Amino acid sequence: DTGVSQDPRHKxxxxxxxxxxxxxxxxxxxxxxxxxxxxxxGPEFLTYFQNEAQLEKSxxxxxxxxxxxxxxxxxxxxxxxxxxxxxxxxxxxxxPTFGGPTxxxxxxxxxxxxxx
Amino acid sequence: xxxxxxxxxxxxxxEAETVTLSCTYDTSESDYYLFWYKQPPSRQMILVxxxxxxxxxxxxxxxxxxxxxxxxxxxxxxxSDSQLGDAAMYFCAYRSALRAGSYxxxxxxxxxxxxxx
Numbered sequence: 001d002t003g004v005s006q007d008p009r010h011k012x013x014x015x016x017x018x019x020x021x022x023x024x025x026x027x028x029x030x031x032x033x034x035x036x037x038x039x040x041x042g043p044e045f046l047t048y049f050q051n052e053a054q055l056e057k058s059x060x061x062x063x064x065x066x067x068x069x070x071x072x073x074x075x076x077x078x079x080x081x082x083x084x085x086x087x088x089x090x091x092x093x094x095x096p097t098f099g100g101p102t103x104x105x106x107x108x109x110x111x112x113x114x115x116x
Numbered sequence: 117x118x119x120x121x122x123x124x125x126x127x128x129x130x131e132a133e134t135v136t137l138s139c140t141y142d143t144s145e146s147d148y149y150l151f152w153y154k155q156p157p158s159r160q161m162i163l164v165x166x167x168x169x170x171x172x173x174x175x176x177x178x179x180x181x182x183x184x185x186x187x188x189x190x191x192x193x194x195x196s197d198s199q200l201g202d203a204a205m206y207f208c209a210y211r212s213a214l215r216a217g218s219y220x221x222x223x224x225x226x227x228x229x230x231x232x233x
Contacts, residue, residue, distance in 0.1 A: 003160075004160075031219060033219070033220070033221075035221075040225070040226075041225055041226075042120075042207050042209075042223030042224050042225050042226050043161075043207070043221070043223050044223070045220035045221065045222070048219055048220060056218060056219070056220060058220070091161070095219070103149045103166070103168075103211060103213070103219075104151070104163055104166060105163075105219075105221060106163070107153075107160050107161040107162070108160060109159070109160040110160065
């Protein structure tokens with residue numbers, strides 16, 4: 001079990017550009033979550049997938065944000081027309097639906113986005 | 117909406133001593149889960165300990181234990197025999213057990229723990 005992985009670890013972009021992040025959950029974890037963490041704050045929930053279905057979205061997830069999880073494996077988070085306020089750490093987490101504490105989320109290392 | 121409050125932005129402890137981090141939460145629900153996560157500098161967040169609200173017994177994981185006071189909506193973390201590797205941001209988090217399909221975690225703002233050699 002290699003844990004949750006995220007790519008890239010760091011991304012610097014100019015305002016107005018599009019960016020895409022990838023998350024690979026722990027294998028056999030059906031649930032996948034995206035959070036955003038700004039400096040000095042705790043993570044804030046963005047969205048949640050069970051298999052390939054996106055079941056919950058936060059109001060923080062504006063129209064410029066889109067998340068996908070094709071085939072129920074890895075997930076991508078795309079931000080279109082980035083703004084300076086999008087600068088944050090984007091965290092991915094996954095959790096099982098059986099075989100362990102299904103309420104516990106395991107986090108990846110995050111992707112730090114800087115919008116210039 | 118649920119809220120989680122960590123009133124201590126920073127704490128420090130001498131190595132080998134005991135420290136308690138505070139967390140309070142606000143909810144109208146009767147069944148939920150509470151968590152403490154640790155986020156070391158530039159490293160990923162890891163679970164320290166979890167507590168089911170329906171269990172009266174406080175959770176314990178080696179040097180880490182909680183004091184769960186459901187009526188007071190308080191969930192403090194005690195770290196015994198503090199080690200240098202315990203230095204990190206600690207986040208308290210809440211998850212509903214009642215709302216079907218809602219698995220989001222609500223986090224506090226965190227407490228930065230420093231361990232003094």
